[in-house]
Amino acid sequence: xxxYLKILLVLMVGCLILPASLAQAYQNPQTLSNEWETYGSGxxxxxxxxxxxxxxxxxxxxxxxxxxxxxxxxxxxxxAGLVATDPVxxxxxxxxxxxxxxxxxxxxxxxxxxxxxxxxxxxxGPFTVxxxxxxxxxxGHVFIDDDGQWYFYRAEHGQMxxxxxxxxxxxxxxxxxxASIGGxxxxxxxxxxxxxxxxxxxxGNHVHSPAYRIDYAVSSNPLTGFEPASKQNPVVLSTExxxxxxxxxxxxxxxxxxxxxMFYHNWKGYTPEGWPIRSINMDRVVxxxxxxxxxxxxxxxxxxxxxxxxxDRFNRTAIGSNWYNVNGGHWGIYNQELMWQDSMxxxxxxxxxxxxxxxxxxxxxxxxxxMNRGTSASPRYGATFSYVNEDNYxxxxxxxxxxRLEVNFVVDGxxxxxxxxxxxxxxxxxxxxxxxxxxxxxxxxxxVDQMLKIVQSANLGGGQVGYLTEDTHADFxxxxxxxxxxxxxxxxxxxxxxxxxxxxxxxxxxxxIAYHDTTANNLGGEYRKDAVDIxxxxxxxxxxxxxxxxxxxxxxxxxxxxxxxxxxxxxxxTMDGVQIRLWDGTxxxxxxxxxPNTGGWDxxxxxxxxxxxxxxxxxxxRVEFVTGEADFASMEFQHHASVPHLTxxxxxxxxxxxxxxxxxxxxxxxxxxxxxxTFAKATIGNDHWADYTVEADxxxxxxxxxxxxxxxxxxxxxxxxxxxxNADFMQGYYAYxxxxxxxxxxxxxxxxxxTGVNLALSTGTWHKMKVVVxxxxxxxxxxxxxxxxxxxxxxxxxxxxHGKAGLRTAHQSTSFDNFTVYP
Numbered sequence: 001x002x003x004y005l006k007i008l009l010v011l012m013v014g015c016l017i018l019p020a021s022l023a024q025a026y027q028n029p030q031t032l033s034n035e036w037e038t039y040g041s042g043x044x045x046x047x048x049x050x051x052x053x054x055x056x057x058x059x060x061x062x063x064x065x066x067x068x069x070x071x072x073x074x075x076x077x078x079x080a081g082l083v084a085t086d087p088v089x090x091x092x093x094x095x096x097x098x099x100x101x102x103x104x105x106x107x108x109x110x111x112x113x114x115x116x117x118x119x120x121x122x123x124x125g126p127f128t129v130x131x132x133x134x135x136x137x138x139x140g141h142v143f144i145d146d147d148g149q150w151y152f153y154r155a156e157h158g159q160m161x162x163x164x165x166x167x168x169x170x171x172x173x174x175x176x177x178x179a180s181i182g183g184x185x186x187x188x189x190x191x192x193x194x195x196x197x198x199x200x201x202x203x204g205n206h207v208h209s210p211a212y213r214i215d216y217a218v219s220s221n222p223l224t225g226f227e228p229a230s231k232q233n234p235v236v237l238s239t240e241x242x243x244x245x246x247x248x249x250x251x252x253x254x255x256x257x258x259x260x261x262m263f264y265h266n267w268k269g270y271t272p273e274g275w276p277i278r279s280i281n282m283d284r285v286v287x288x289x290x291x292x293x294x295x296x297x298x299x300x301x302x303x304x305x306x307x308x309x310x311x312d313r314f315n316r317t318a319i320g321s322n323w324y325n326v327n328g329g330h331w332g333i334y335n336q337e338l339m340w341q342d343s344m345x346x347x348x349x350x351x352x353x354x355x356x357x358x359x360x361x362x363x364x365x366x367x368x369x370x371m372n373r374g375t376s377a378s379p380r381y382g383a384t385f386s387y388v389n390e391d392n393y394x395x396x397x398x399x400x401x402x403x404r405l406e407v408n409f410v411v412d413g414x415x416x417x418x419x420x421x422x423x424x425x426x427x428x429x430x431x432x433x434x435x436x437x438x439x440x441x442x443x444x445x446x447x448v449d450q451m452l453k454i455v456q457s458a459n460l461g462g463g464q465v466g467y468l469t470e471d472t473h474a475d476f477x478x479x480x481x482x483x484x485x486x487x488x489x490x491x492x493x494x495x496x497x498x499x500x501x502x503x504x505x506x507x508x509x510x511x512x513i514a515y516h517d518t519t520a521n522n523l524g525g526e527y528r529k530d531a532v533d534i535x536x537x538x539x540x541x542x543x544x545x546x547x548x549x550x551x552x553x554x555x556x557x558x559x560x561x562x563x564x565x566x567x568x569x570x571x572x573x574t575m576d577g578v579q580i581r582l583w584d585g586t587x588x589x590x591x592x593x594x595x596p597n598t599g600g601w602d603x604x605x606x607x608x609x610x611x612x613x614x615x616x617x618x619x620x621x622r623v624e625f626v627t628g629e630a631d632f633a634s635m636e637f638q639h640h641a642s643v644p645h646l647t648x649x650x651x652x653x654x655x656x657x658x659x660x661x662x663x664x665x666x667x668x669x670x671x672x673x674x675x676x677x678t679f680a681k682a683t684i685g686n687d688h689w690a691d692y693t694v695e696a697d698x699x700x701x702x703x704x705x706x707x708x709x710x711x712x713x714x715x716x717x718x719x720x721x722x723x724x725x726n727a728d729f730m731q732g733y734y735a736y737x738x739x740x741x742x743x744x745x746x747x748x749x750x751x752x753x754x755t756g757v758n759l760a761l762s763t764g765t766w767h768k769m770k771v772v773v774x775x776x777x778x779x780x781x782x783x784x785x786x787x788x789x790x791x792x793x794x795x796x797x798x799x800x801x802h803g804k805a806g807l808r809t810a811h812q813s814t815s816f817d818n819f820t821v822y823p
Contacts, residue, residue, distance in 0.1 A: 025301040026075050029243065029266050029279035034067065034079040036060040038271045042207075042278035043094040043139075043188070044263040046074075046252040047104075047123060050367050050432065051313060051478030053252065054080070054097065054123040055263075061091040061111060061275050068124055073255050074282065074305050083125030088116050094139045094188070094248065097123065100449070102431030105168045107140040107152075115140050115154075117169050131169050137161075139248070142168075143191040143222065146451045148424035151222050153177070153200070155187035160202055162223045179217040179226040181205055182750060184724060188248035191222065192260075193452075198222050199292060201235070203247035205724045207267070207276055210239040211717035212247040213749070214264060216292055231540060231798055234749060235294045236264060236283075237731075239717040240687075243281070243299045251285065256306040257363040257436075258484035259493070260285040262294055286490035288502045288541030289527070298496045300560040303618070306489065310356040310465075311480035314339050319352065326351040326390070329469065341381075342473040344374040349395075352476075353387055353466035359483040360462045364437045367477040370429040373400055374471035380406060381474035383435050385481075386444075386463040394460060395468065396437065396446045400429040405448050409458035421446075421453035432477065440485050441529070491528075494558035494618050497565065500636040503544040504534055506553040507620065515553045519546070535631075538602050539797045543572075543633040545601070552624040553632075562616040564640035566690055568608040568801050569623075570633035572598045578628035582612065582635075584621055589613065595630050604633060606776050608801055610690055611640045638802050641688035643823040648672075648684075650817060658682045661729070662720045663809065676702060676813030678720065679727040683806035685821060687714050694805045695770045697817040698737060700763045705812025706743070708736025709771045711778070712803035727751070727810060732803045735771045735780040735790070736810075737761050742782050742789045748798065755792050766817075776801070 032055075035041050039060040047054045055069040055077060065082035066089050084092070088110050095108035106118040106127045114135045118127035141153040142165070150165035159180035163171040180186050181204025188203035201216045214236035217226035229235075236246050245267025254261050262285050265278040283296030284305075312322070315336045325331065329350025330343040341350055358364065366383035373379035382397030391413040397406045403423050409416040427433075436447040439462075446454040462483075467476040490505045504527055507514045517531040523546050524535035532553065533546040544553065567582065567590070578595040581588060589612045598605045614637075623632065648656060650672045655665060658672075663680020666673045674680045694709050713732030719725070728747045733754075735744050743756035759782065761767055770781040772788075776799050780790035794800075805821050 024304040026282065026304055027301045028281040028283070028297070028299050030281065031279060032069055032077055032079070036063060036067070038277065039275060040268065040278045041280045042265045042276060043248045044265060044280045045094065045096045045250045046263055047097045047099065048252055049099055049123050051311065051365075051480060055280075056083075056095045056097055057280070058094055059089060059092040060271075062273065064090040066092050066095050066106070066108065066127070070124065073307065074252075074261060080124040083120070084118055084127035086118070086129050088129055096141055096250075098142045098144070099123070100144070100168065101426065101428045105142070107142060109138040109140060112138045134171060136171065139187045139189065141189045141191065144451065145193065145222055146453070148451060151191070153189040153191060155185070155189075157185050158183055160186055160189045160200065160226075164223065175223040177217075177224060177226045178219070179228065181213070181215060182726060184726065190249060190251050192251055194287075195290070196220070197290065198226070200226055201249050201251065201262070203249065205726070206722040207245070207247070209717060209722055209724065210244040210267070211237070211715070211719075211729050211749070212245040212267065213237040214247055214249050214262075214294075218290065229292070232291060232293065235292070236262070236297050237715050237749075238297050239715045241299075243297055246281070246297055254305040254489070256308050256482040256484055256489055257365055257480060258482055258487065259305060259489040261305065262296075284493055286493065286502070286505065287487040288504055289536075291541040293500070293502070295493070295496055295499060300496070302496060302558060303494050308480040308482040309358070310354065311478065312354070313337070313478055322355050323352050323466070324355065326353055334475070337477070339467065339476045340371070340474070341467070341469045342371070344372065344379075344471050344473055347376050347378070347470055349468050349470050351384060351466055351468040353384070353464050354479075355464070356481075357464045358386070358462040358481050361440050361485050361488070362462060362481050362483050363439075363485045364465050364479075364481040366435045366465075366467065366479050367432055368398070368435070368467065369432045369475050370398070370400060370472060371475060372473040376471040379471040381469040381472040382467070383437070384466045384468050385437050386439065386460040387466060388463045392460060393463065394437075394444060394458060396435050397468070397470070398429060398433065398435075398448070403427060405446065405453050407446055407454050407456060409456070409460060411459050416458055419454055419456055423448060438485050492556055494556045497557045497559045497614065497637040498639055500634055501555050501557065502541070502634050503553070503632040504528065504542045505555065506532065506544075507556050513554075516551050518548050518551060537633055539604060539633065543631050545631045547625040547630055547632055549625060549627050549629075552622050554620050554622045557619050557621055559614045559616050559619055563614065564611045565614050566608055566610045566638045566640045566688075566802065567612055568606050568636045568638075569593070569595070570604055570606055570635070570797065571595050571630045572601050572604045572633070573628065573630035574598075574600060575628045575630070578630045579626040580630070581624045581626050582609075582621060583624060584615065584619055589621075592626060595628075601631055603795070604797065605795055606799055606801065608690060608775060639688045641686045643689050643692040643821065645823070646685070646821040648819045650819075655682070658684050661716050661718045670817065672807070672816040672819070674707070674807070674809040674812070674814045674816075676705065676809060676811060679808070679810040681710060681716065681730065681806055681808040683710060683713055683716050683804050685804035687804055688802055689804060690802050691774045691823070692805070693770060693772045693822055695768070695818070695820045696807065697766050698769050699766050699815040700737070700739065700761070701813040701815060703739055703763055705810050706736040706738045707809045707812050707814040708734055708807070709769060710734055710806030710808050711771050711773050712800040713806050714800070714803040716806075732800055733773070733778060734808055735769070735778070736808065737767060737769065737782060739763065742780055744778060744780055744790050744792055746794070746800070754794070755790055757789050759789065
C-alpha cells in the first residue's frame with residue numbers, strides 16, 4: 001500500500017518536483033488489512049455497486065467465513081469483516097458476488113467441492129446459504145447478457161465450461177466454450193461483453209506453478225466458439241523475479257467509468273500447511289480495436305486509477321448549490337446517502353440538474369429506485385443527460401407500469417420520439433438499479449444494470465446531467481460522469497515502461513499539443529476523431545498511417561527507473577530512406593533511426609534501437625517522422641543489457657550459473673549431460689540481452705528426439721512439475737538438430753515450427769552449432785560456421801527481441817561442450 005513521507009519538508013519538496021499523479025500511486029503486490037494469516041489474499045473478485053467497490057478473496061482452507069473489503073477508488077481498502085460465516089464456507093474458494101434486483105448472490109466452492117449459492121441484501125453481508133451443494137468444479141463465475149439471460153462458467157480440464165441459467169440457483173447443461181490453456185487445467189473465468197463480442201479471461205495451469213498465467217479468448221456466442229487470442233496470449237505472465245505465478249483474475253470498470261482494471265494474484269510460496277500464499281495485484285486494461293492489452297504485469301509505482309470528472313454521493317444534509325431545480329417537485333437528502341423526490345399527482349418532469357457539464361463525448365452513470373408511483377398514464381423516473389436547457393436534452397427513464405426503459409431526445413425544442421426497450425420479467429423497481437449512458441459522436445448507448453438496451457442517435461453535444469421524476473416518488477444515489485468513452489482513457493494513461501505502447505494511444509490535447517499532422521482530417525477515418533490518420537491494421541486493431549515528414553505524436557509513459565532501454569518500433573513503408581526520431585522534451589533519445597523499406601504498407605517490420613536513456617517517472621515521449629512516410633503500429637520498451645563474452649567448458653563438477661528447469665542434467669568428464677527420456681531445458685544469462693551469438697558442441701547419444709540451443713528465452717518454467725506435462729513452458733526460439741536435419745521453432749507456452757532443412761546427422765558424433773540473432777533475423781549454423789543452414793526472418797508481431805540463452809533436449813540423451821555467448 002502507499003507509504004507516506006513523515007517529514008513535512010521532504011513532502012513539500014516532493015510535491016514541487018513530481019507531477020501530481022505521482023504523489024498518488026499504488027504498487028504491486030498489494031497487502032490488505034486483516035488478510036488471512038500466513039495465507040494472504042488469493043483469487044480476487046471485485047464487485048462495483050453504487051460507485052463503491054467490494055473485494056472478495058478465497059478463504060484459508062482451515063478457516064471458516066468469507067472476508068471482504070470496500071473502497072471508493074480501487075486503492076484504499078477498508079476491511080468489512082466476515083460477510084459470510086456458515087460452516088459451508090470453510091475453505092471457500094474464489095467467492096464471486098453479483099447484484100441483481102435487490103439481492104447480492106455469492107457463488108463459491110468450499111474446498112473445491114462443488115458450489116453453493118449464498119444471498120444477501122448488502123454487499124457486506126450477511127450472506128446466507130440458499131442451495132444445497134450444486135456440484136460442478138471450482139471457480140464459478142456469473143455473466144448476465146443484455147437480454148437478462150444468466151450464464152455460469154466453471155473450471156474443467158481442457159477448457160472452460162459454460163451453463164445457461166434459468167434463475168440464480170439453477171444451472172443448465174454444460175457447453176464446451178473452447179477457451180483453454182493449452183489443453184490443460186483451465187480455471188478462473190471472467191466474461192465481459194464489448195461491441196457485441198464476448199471476451200473471456202481465464203487462467204492455467206496450476207496455482208502453485210510460477211507459470212500460472214492469464215489468457216483471453218473471444219466469441220460471438222456466450223456459450224461456445226471462444227477463440228484464444230493467440231497473438232496476445234499470454235496477456236499476463238511472469239515466472240522469475242519478485243512477481244511469479246500470476247493468475248485468477250477479475251475485471252472491473254474503474255472510477256472514471258471508462259477504464260478497465262484487471263485484478264489478479266501472485267504466488268509467494270507455501271503456508272506451513274502447504275497452502276499457497278498470495279497477494280492481490282491490479283493493472284490497467286486498454287483496447288486497440290478488438291485487441292485487449294494488459295499494461296503489466298507491473299511491480300513498480302503506477303498512478304492511481306483516475307476518478308470521474310464529476311461525482312456526487314449525496315453525503316451531506318442538503319442538496320446544495322451544485323444542483324439546481326427545474327419544474328419543481330419536493331426534493332431532499334436522506335441520511336447523507338441519497339437524494340429523493342416524493343411529489344406525485346402531476347405529470348410534470350421534476351428535475352434536479354448539476355451545474356457541472358460534460359464534454360461532447362462522455363460516460364455517465366446513475367443509480368435509482370422507486371418508492372411509489374402515481375396513477376397517471378405514464379409514471380416514471382430516471383436520468384437526464386446532455387442537458388443544455390428545456391429545448392435540448394436526453395432522458396432515460398424506468399417505467400414500472402410498462403416494465404421498460406423509455407428514452408427520448410429533445411433537440412431545438414422538438415421531441416425526437418420515445419424509444420422503448422423491455423426489461424426482464426420480474427424486474428423489481430423498488431430496488432436499486434443503474435442507468436449508464438455512453439455518448440460518442442452523435443451515438444448514445446443506454447444500459448440498465450449493465451445490459452445494453454437502446455442505441456440511438458441524436459444531434460446533441462455535451463451538457464449537464466441530472467435526475468427526474470414524473471408522477472413518481474423515487475430515491476437517487478451515486479451519480480458520476482467522465483469525459484471519456486469507448487476506452488479513450490488509454491490515451492492519457494501513463495503506460496508502464498518497460499512495456500508496449502500502441503501507436504493509436506497518443507495523448508489527447510489536439511494539434512500542436514498531442515500531435516502535429518499536416519492534414520486537417522483523419523484520412524483513414526478510424527478509431528479517433530481528430531486529424532491523426534488512422535486505419536485498420538491487418539495484424540489486429542488500428543495503426544497510425546500516412547505519417548509525413550515533420551509530423552509527430554506524443555505519448556504518456558511511466559518509466560520504472562532511470563537507465564538505458566531498448567525500444568522496438570513496429571513500422572511499415574514502401575519507401576526508401578524513411579527516418580524517425582524519439583524525443584523526451586528537448587532531449588533527442590535515439591538520434592536518426594533508419595526505417596527500411598518493408599515492401600508494403602501491410603508488410604510490418606520490427607526495428608530495435610538499443611541503449612537509449614530514459615528518466616524515471618511520468619514522461620511525455622514524442623515520435624517524430626523526420627523524412628519520408630511510414631505507418632506506425634507500436635513501440636515496445638525493454639531494459640537494455642550489454643551482452644558479455646561468456647564461456648563454459650564444463651570443466652568443474654557443477655553447472656555454475658545454469659538454471660535447470662526440467663529433465664536430469666549433470667556435469668562430468670568436462671561435459672554437460674541431459675539424460676533424455678523427456679524434455680529438458682537449462683538457461684543462462686539475462687532477459688534483457690538482445691543481439692548475440694551462441695555456440696556449442698552437441699553430441700546426440702541416441703536416435704530419436706532433438707537437441708539444440710535456446711535464444712531470446714524469457715519466462716521459463718518447469719513444464720513437468722505438478723502434473724502439467726507441457727514441453728513449451730518458455731517464450732523464445734529453439735534451434736535444434738535431429739538425425740534428419742536442422743530446425744527452428746518458437747515457444748510461447750505453445751509450439752510453432754518455423755523452418756528447417758534436411759541434413760543427415762549421426763548420433764555419437766560431435767556437431768558444432770552456432771545461432772546468431774540480430775534484430776528479427778536468426779541464422780543457424782551446423783558444421784560449416786560460414787554458411788548458415790537456416791537464415792530466417794521473424795517478421796511477425798509476436799517476434800521475440802530479447803532474452804537469455806540456453807540448451808534444450810526433447811527425448812534425447814545429449815552431451816554439450818564448449819558453450820559460448822558473445823555480442
